[in-house]
Every structure is written in structure tokens, then in C-alpha cells.
Amino acid sequence: MPVLHSIIHKIDKKPDGTPAILHFGNAELIGSQARDDLMSQFNESYNAKTSKAWGFFHAESGAFPLSGWLSKYLAGPDDFMTFSNNAVEHLTRLMEESNLSVGGNALFCHYQQGLTEYLTIALLQETEAVTMTEELHLMTVKRLDLDHIRLAARINVSEWQNNPQSRQYISYLKGKQGRRLNEYFRDFIGAQEGLDGPGETRTLLKAFSDFVESEDLGEDAAREKTGTLVSYALSQAKLGEPITLDELSEVLDDDQPLAFAEFVQGKDYGLSASIPPDRKTLNKFRRFTGRAEGLSISFEQHLLGSRIEFDEAGGTLTLRGLPTQLTEQLKRAAA
Incomplete structure (x- = not known):
């Protein structure tokens, strides 16, 4: 599964109502075993989720701009950093407008599987884990929680480009975290449900x-x-x-x-x-x-x-x- 481009931005959003603080990733994630393991584990967890919807993009507009930014990135005028920066800024604005206290680590990954290209976008939370040092001491560390993914979508880029009449090139999670949270993330992607x-x-x-x-x-x-x-x-x-x-x-x-x-x-x-x-x-x-x-x-x-x-x-x-x-x-x- 070759990763073409990937980056993580962080959105700090407290439950006390204070404005969200966006921390842009300084650069794309470098090729490493850790990055590849992250995407492999993410895909395994995402595929295992049973509550998904399948759909397609709304027409590009001020309310649904993601597909336009994605088109510009894929066509060449914008690079991946520009695309992800625009997208995560929009995600943060929607988070504020929805008055939702759910920040997290915004993952953007463009990868290839076989002959098909995909774009994954997810908001990942952190959890604590216990590890052991070389001196056999226990240490608590933070890790990305890939076992409890709540907000994520995957766009079949190849299907979207080659079969624009398709109504199922986007999949996104429909979990039990609440209707408003689901709708806010779906609107961020700009997806509408196409197939039941x-x-x-x-x-x-x-x-x-x-x-x-x-x-x-x-x-x-x-x-x-x-x-x-x-x-x-x-x-x-x-x-x-x-x-x-x-x-x-x-x-x-x-x-x-x-x-x-x-x-x-x-x-x-x-x-x-x-x-x-x-x-x-x-x-x-x-x-x-x-x-x-x-x-x-x-x-x-x-x-x-x-x-x-x-x-x-x-x-x-x-x-x-x-x-x-x-x-x-x-x-x-x-x-």
C-alpha cells in the first residue's frame, strides 16, 4: 500500500467553550515503518467498522468546498500541503460553528492500493498506553487511538475521476456518537448518501x-x-x-x-x-x-x-x- 502523501494536523478544542486552536503540521509525514504501520492499522480498523454510509460529493460550493480543493490538488495547481491546510481550516471552522467540543488529530493520507487511489481523512483521538523501557521500567505514553475511530471517511479517488456518475465512491462512518457529530463531519467532506x-x-x-x-x-x-x-x-x-x-x-x-x-x-x-x-x-x-x-x-x-x-x-x-x-x-x- 504505497503512501503518496500524508500529514497530521492537530485541533485543540476544550469542552469549556473556548475557541479551538489549530496547529498545522509543519511538513508531510516522512516515509517510515511507523507511518506505514499507522495506515495499515487504520485501514484494518476502518474496514472492520460495521456502521458505514456510502455516497458521493455534493456539487462544489461555499458550503461544500472540499471537492474543489481536492480537484486542484489532483490536477496540479495546489500541492498536498495546500490542500490539507485548506481542508483542516474548514474542519476547524465547522467545529466552532457546530459548537462541538471534539478536537483531535486530523489525518490526511493519499495512498494507492493496487491500481486504485484513495484519500483517507480522519479525526483521531489520543489514549494512554503503558510501555517498558530498555531498563525494564514502566512508562506511560500517549498513542493515537486506532481502536475507537469515530469520525473518518475514505474517498475512492480513481472511481470519482473515472466514473463521475457513481454514487458510492465515498464511504464514511455512521457511529453512535450522535447525529450532530455525524452530520458535521459528513458536511465537512461534502458527502451525500448515495446507496443504502x-x-x-x-x-x-x-x-x-x-x-x-x-x-x-x-x-x-x-x-x-x-x-x-x-x-x-x-x-x-x-x-x-x-x-x-x-x-x-x-x-x-x-x-x-x-x-x-x-x-x-x-x-x-x-x-x-x-x-x-x-x-x-x-x-x-x-x-x-x-x-x-x-x-x-x-x-x-x-x-x-x-x-x-x-x-x-x-x-x-x-x-x-x-x-x-x-x-x-x-x-x-x-x-
Whole structure:
């Protein structure tokens, strides 16, 4: 993960209402193992966050100037220092206007992963840690708290430049720290929500369930494909990358790599070609299976409580929305 440019500025903001004090970084962070470890640990922590939104830039304006400064930096008139200075000044002004007592260390990092360029912006807090000196004495030191990131965003610069119609080249955290805090940082980035990650993931899983049903797969084959889907989607979430329908289709079936993609495209699901994976939704997508005395039952966990109800006391399942093929067989048998 080559780091192209990076810098940290510090914003001192006390809870007593006194004005924030901005300390500009004197220079970009020099290339070092510490800097590379910082970004590696940051990305790992950021990717693990489950509460994210995905969106795109508002049109550049006085209220949302970041995209304009970023364009000038990428095009060459401004350097990275100028861009980050303008941005952190704007961040500090918004912090004051919002009357929020949340300062911190403002990290700006432009890096490359594979062929894709990203810009990360985050407000990191400090925490204390205990270390041991060479003389075996304990010492308390301050460190950047990468375990509890609350305000951060990542811009897929390559996607933004090459596909300006995209509505998901920005991801940003939507934590539980409060609506005003979330909105202030989102407005600083100039982002608007473009895709509903949990909703898109649920729709994808619904499409997959319909696909499995249409293929009339056996229990083992259905369970295997479900595991493949979940494994692929969670690995993409861990990498901070979207699920792409074409790639997922290939992963699901080597012999018919277009089968699932063509099934989705032929139905009115309204899915995007790439989908931001939602971990919480994916973790609920498991398959229950059982076989006994000529009875075989298999269904996805997310159907429990909607199309399928379980009566624990009576030991019964109530099914709604039976597959058409099964319904027709039952009608013929009853005739």
C-alpha cells in the first residue's frame, strides 16, 4: 500500500467553550515503518467498522468546498500541503460553528492500493498506553487511538475521476456518537448518501435466495453456494471493497460464471453493479437445514420471522410463499 502523501494536523478544542486552536503540521509525514504501520492499522480498523454510509460529493460550493480543493490538488495547481491546510481550516471552522467540543488529530493520507487511489481523512483521538523501557521500567505514553475511530471517511479517488456518475465512491462512518457529530463531519467532506448499504445487501441476498430456488439445487449444493456467497462478501467487507455482481457470479459457479449475474439482470431487483457489503446483514444470512424420515428442510436464516415462523412449544414451522414448483406438485397430488 504505497503512501503518496500524508500529514497530521492537530485541533485543540476544550469542552469549556473556548475557541479551538489549530496547529498545522509543519511538513508531510516522512516515509517510515511507523507511518506505514499507522495506515495499515487504520485501514484494518476502518474496514472492520460495521456502521458505514456510502455516497458521493455534493456539487462544489461555499458550503461544500472540499471537492474543489481536492480537484486542484489532483490536477496540479495546489500541492498536498495546500490542500490539507485548506481542508483542516474548514474542519476547524465547522467545529466552532457546530459548537462541538471534539478536537483531535486530523489525518490526511493519499495512498494507492493496487491500481486504485484513495484519500483517507480522519479525526483521531489520543489514549494512554503503558510501555517498558530498555531498563525494564514502566512508562506511560500517549498513542493515537486506532481502536475507537469515530469520525473518518475514505474517498475512492480513481472511481470519482473515472466514473463521475457513481454514487458510492465515498464511504464514511455512521457511529453512535450522535447525529450532530455525524452530520458535521459528513458536511465537512461534502458527502451525500448515495446507496443504502444494508438495503442493497438485503436485496442481493433476496436475489440469491430466488436464484437458488429457481435452480432447484439440492441441500448440499445450496448450502455450499450460500457459504461461498457469505465468505466472498465478508472478505470484500474486510478489504473495504464493494461486492461486484460479475465477480460474485464467477465465484458462485466456475462452470457457469454468468448465471447469477444474468439472473439478477433479468429481474427487477434494481441492484447496482457493485454493492457496499453490510456485515450485520451478512452475518444473519445463514442456512438452516434438517433431514429426517423422508423430510428435507432448508432455508435461509433471514426468512425466519417473515416467510417462516417457528413455534418452539409445538415444534412446528409455518411456511408462507411456497415455491411455485412445490405448489403445483401439491395441487396435482391433492387432485
